[in-house]
Amino acid sequence: MVIAKMKYDAKIIISLKKGMLNPEAAKIQRTLALLDYNVENTGTEDIVKFIIEGSNQELVKKQVDEMCQRLLCNPMIHDYIIKITPKEE
Amino acid sequence: MKVGIIKFPGSNCDQDVFHALELVKAQPEYIWWNKRDLSDFEAIIIPGGFSYGDYLRAGAIAAITPVIDGIKDCVKEKKPVLGICNGAQILAEVGLVPGVFTQNQSAKFICKWTELKINSTRTPFTSMYKKNEIINMPIAHGEGRYYNENLKKLYENDQIILSFALENPNGSMEAITGVCDEEGLVCAVMPHPERASETILGSDDGLKFFSGMVKY
Numbered sequence: 001m002v003i004a005k006m007k008y009d010a011k012i013i014i015s016l017k018k019g020m021l022n023p024e025a026a027k028i029q030r031t032l033a034l035l036d037y038n039v040e041n042t043g044t045e046d047i048v049k050f051i052i053e054g055s056n057q058e059l060v061k062k063q064v065d066e067m068c069q070r071l072l073c074n075p076m077i078h079d080y081i082i083k084i085t086p087k088e089e
Numbered sequence: 090m091k092v093g094i095i096k097f098p099g100s101n102c103d104q105d106v107f108h109a110l111e112l113v114k115a116q117p118e119y120i121w122w123n124k125r126d127l128s129d130f131e132a133i134i135i136p137g138g139f140s141y142g143d144y145l146r147a148g149a150i151a152a153i154t155p156v157i158d159g160i161k162d163c164v165k166e167k168k169p170v171l172g173i174c175n176g177a178q179i180l181a182e183v184g185l186v187p188g189v190f191t192q193n194q195s196a197k198f199i200c201k202w203t204e205l206k207i208n209s210t211r212t213p214f215t216s217m218y219k220k221n222e223i224i225n226m227p228i229a230h231g232e233g234r235y236y237n238e239n240l241k242k243l244y245e246n247d248q249i250i251l252s253f254a255l256e257n258p259n260g261s262m263e264a265i266t267g268v269c270d271e272e273g274l275v276c277a278v279m280p281h282p283e284r285a286s287e288t289i290l291g292s293d294d295g296l297k298f299f300s301g302m303v304k305y
Binding site for chain 2 (some may be wrong): 020021024026027071072078
C-alpha cells in the first residue's frame with residue numbers, strides 16, 4: 001500500500017525565553033516612547049516558515065521540532081511554537 | 090607546530106591569525122569548512138568574522154559544517170582548540186564550550202580596546218600569563234554578551250578564563266568574555282588576541298595566547 005504524502009505549511013515562531021533580556025525590544029519600546037506611545041512588555045519574535053511534505057501532521061510536527069532543536073533555535077535561550085497546517089491549494 | 094585556521098564564507102580575521110602564528114614560529118595553514126579530516130594538525134584556531142552572514146544566529150550555520158566533526162575529533166585527541174569572536178560563538182553553538190554569546194545589552198556593535206583580566210592560566214592559551222594579570226585587547230562584536238544559566242559549575246570547574254576588568258561593555262554575566270571546556274583545552278574568547286599581537290598595533294598583550302599554545 002502506498003501512503004499518500006501531503007503538503008503542509010510549517011511556521012515556527014521563535015522568542016527569547018521569559019525573563020531573558022531583549023535589547024532590540026527594549027530599544028523599540030524606548031523609541032516608541034519618543035513618539036509619545038507609552039507601551040510596556042515589548043517583545044520581538046522571529047518567524048521561519050516553509051512547505052514540507054509528510055504522511056501525517058503529527059510526523060511532520062515531530063520532524064520540525066527536531067529542526068528547531070538542531071538548528072533553528074538555541075534551546076538554552078529560546079522558546080518556540082510550531083504551527084503545522086495542511087497546505088491550501 | 091602545524092596549526093589549522095578554519096575558514097568559512099564570511100570569516101575575515103583568518104589572515105591576521107595567520108600572521109600572529111608566524112610571529113610565534115608556528116606553521117599555520119588554512120582549512121576550508123568542508124574538510125572533515127584534520128588529523129594532520131596539532132592545534133586548531135577558528136578566527137573571527139561573520140560566517141554565513143550571521144544568519145539565524147551568529148555561529149549557528151557554521152556549527153553544522155563538516156569541519157566541526159573534524160574539530161570534535163581533535164578535541165577527543167586532546168589537541169588545543171581556540172575560537173576567537175565568531176569562532177567563540179561557533180564553539181558555544183556546537184556546545185564544545187558552555188553557555189552562549191548573544192546580542193549585546195546596548196543592541197549595538199561595539200569595536201574598542203578593553204582591559205581584561207586573566208582568570209585562569211590552566212589552558213594552553215593562557216598558560217604564559219599570570220593569574221589576575223590585566224591585559225589590553227580589542228573587542229569587535231554585536232553578539233558577545235555571555236549568558237549561562239549555570240555559572241556555579243563554571244566557577245567550580247575553573248572554566249572562566251577571561252573577563253572584562255573595568256567596564257562591562259556588552260553586559261555579559263559577571264563580565265565573562267572567555268570560557269573553556271572542562272579539560273581546559275577548548276577555549277572561546279570574544280576579544281581578539283591576534284589584533285594585539287605586535288606593538289605596532291597598539292599592544293602585543295595577546296601574543297602569549299599563541300606562544301602559550303606553541304609551547305603546550
